[in-house]
Amino acid sequence: MSASSPTPLRRPLWLALSLSGLLLAGCSAVGPDYQRPAVTTPAQWQTEPGWQSGQPRDTEPKGSWWTLYGDSQLNALMDLAQRQNNTLALAQSRLEQARAQTSSALGALLPRVGLQGGTSRYQTSANRPVTSYTSTNSSVQQNDYNLALTVSYEVDLSGRVRRQLEGARASEAQSQSDLENTRLLLGAQLASSYLALRGLDAEIEVLQQTLRAQRKTLDFVNARHELGSASGIDVGQQQGLLSGTEAQLQSLQDTRARFEHALATLTGQPAPTFRLSANSQLPVPPQVALGQPADLLERRPDIASAERAMAAANAQIGIASSGYYPSLTLSSLYGDDSGSLAKLFSGPSLLWSLGLSATQTLFDGGRTTAAVNVAKASYQQASANYRQAVLVAFQEVQDGLSTQAALRQSSRALQQAVASAEKVLSLSQARYQAGASSLLEVVLAQQTLLGYQRQEVQNRSQQLLTSVQLVKALGGGWQAEPGTALATQTRAP
Template sequence: MRPAFRPCVLSAVLALAACSQAPVYQKPAIELPAAWQSAAPFQTAAPNDHALKGDWWEVFNDAQLNQLMARALAGNQNLAVAAARLEQARAQVTVSSSGLFPQVGLQAGAARQKTSANRPLSSTTTVNQSLVQNNFQLGFAVNYEADLFGRVRSTVQSAQASAQQAVADYQNVSLVLTAELAADYFNLRELDAEIDVLNQGLALQQKAYDFIQARHELGAATGLDLAQQQSLLDASRTQLELLNTQRAQYEHAIATLTGTPAPSFKLAPANAPLTPPALPVGMPSDLLQRRPDIAAAERAVAAANANIGVARAAYFPSLILQANGGWDSNQMSRLIEAPSLLWSLGASLTQTLFDAGKTDATVAVAQAAYTGAVASYRQSVLTAMQEVEDSVESLNTLQRAHASAEASVNSSRRVLELANDRYSGGVETYFDVITAQQTLLNNQRLATQLRGKQMLSSVYLIKALGGGWHNDQQ
């Protein structure tokens, strides 16, 4: 080869070695609106300054909830499964990366063998003889696939993207777990408050029943008045039993989420006031950085893009470089000697000429998977924006509804006082008192339920915003 021609050949080889069949990856474009439809008070601050981070549930200032969250993060089995999958994905990166380096093996052997005297002759001038001899071997082998067309590199890129996807999946499982636990907890606390309201109503109804019974014994009240009050008492007691059943179910759900057997878990009733926190909403584009499910979907797109490169590399030849060496002797004492030395160097080039369309189909499969991953990513973004919009609108509506419900409770309480006074004075029948009692109880329960819904909507908004997820590509 002429000296002037050698640099050209070397340059061509280097350019070929740098060739990758994977398309240059670009994050799929998403058209995002500039702002949400719903206005303040929930869009309160710049998200970069007030973004929810870490233990987002602490914004509710509930020590019992904080303890339950710690137990869930330590003992929930679904989270343990996600952690195991994350470790598996990280180990797979190491498996894939090993293809970038030579594979080195060591081999040693010892045998005693007898050859056949009747074996085919290797020469017509010699006669075969039966021999019994030893064979001692010590050697090594080096194999390396020259990644000329990027198959191994694309495989590594796919594994790395999958590992990053597993990180986001783990964060998403954690977010779903903590949001579900917070929702169950606030449902239970709302029921505690509703049960307390119903118990207060029952006490009021029992007092009214005793009053009617005394008047009935004196002949100042009819049997109908007494029967009506008894019916109201029985109906309220039935509702109380149903609420206690619902509370037990939420208690059992919390036990499972925290990794505790339901029969051995108990959460004492509490009637602390429920106060939804003020939450920063930010802009729609922030969801691309904060939502773990969106991050997982985007990493799936990157992995699918790299898999196209793996599939396309099958169109081109594969080059395997091999080196073998060692010692071979019929005597152990003479094994490590110069005459026992043996070695070989070689290379093999393999090119598929006909595979009945297998490679074309494999590339088509990879491209279709990429197209589907892009669509899934975009759908994740659309779903995220819907969830945030729904939660913000729900909080706005519930805030107005709760204010109206509180006003209705105050009005109903005044109506009951007037009805009792008028009945005691003989102006009204007891049916008006019954109606006022039931209206007050219904309005109190409605206000309590609306407050519980506000707490749930706050949890769902935090979940829709991405909770405490960090974009730290572990």
């Protein structure tokens, strides 16, 4: 017997599978086919001269952007957070759930094949209604053994199942983008908290140096007061200045502790047992490579997530529209049934069935139309959310570029202000020691220098934080194009 001509025993099953394939091939999915919407993108960013250009290179890892800062402790904290952060673990489990839902939707495209069997012994009633007036009923005891292969298949006449698979795949891709976005946000939050803590360490170091200088000045004033060369007012002024600086130091140390606690939570550790040693050395703010604004749509995971949400919402329109079409189910059974176990697999015990059932809703009070309208409205919401995500992304990048430019300009001015304040303090101290001026002049010079020093440190810290936000806004690390030089970047001494 050739393969193209099935045996009589296999013909019912073969016919069922062939009929389901023909019906599926002749069906087209209802509802609109998804097309990614076009958005208006600027040609280039507004930047200062010296920025390096970059390109997406999506095939390359973009998650290790924090290595740009050259801080081994930051790298270690990032690795720990990637392994132990619970928010990241939650996003990973949601992705696994979405993958399982896609597998379930994919299985709906295939027939459901099962094996059923059973055995029973029963007795018929002699007083049951007669089926023939030519014979009388009698009570009979007998066995029943059956074994059969079943096949059922929902014919995807309207494309509902295929739209469900399309939506599941889009949701899976959205979950993948959400995971990448969670990883990016986690890295940005951890890097920001760590660099802010380092900025506080540097600011605390400035205050501690200032306190040492103020204590020396207080000792000098006390010595002059004991000799009668200085009044109690001078002592009180210097003591008040010292106490105020100590209060500022306590406030900074409390703020540092809060950032330390945040780092503990981000790395999956209890805050009471987490400690991070002080380090007042701030890294140089890195120069981030920039791609074209249109490339941002390929990099930002939140934009990718919003776009995949649109695709999933579009598929829901087709699923809802399938309610206008009939539901067809093809079922078949092939097996054996016998009253004797020994004769179960004999020829006369063979039984089979092949059937097609159809269900068509004639009136549902407008529920199908309402469901379609709901799906269309959900798609419009997803579309608006996608377009807004793109606009916000452009805004965040341009904000970061503008802020970086302003911070660099103010950094140069602050460095000059600190240098000038140091000279003024030195001259005022010399004048006070020579008796040419009052202590108030020294106190004011000390306060002015401390203010400029703190502003200069805060500026450097803010440059680091802004660079992190810019990396996040760009969707992760970018690779510089070959032959492109870094913009010059100076660090305050």
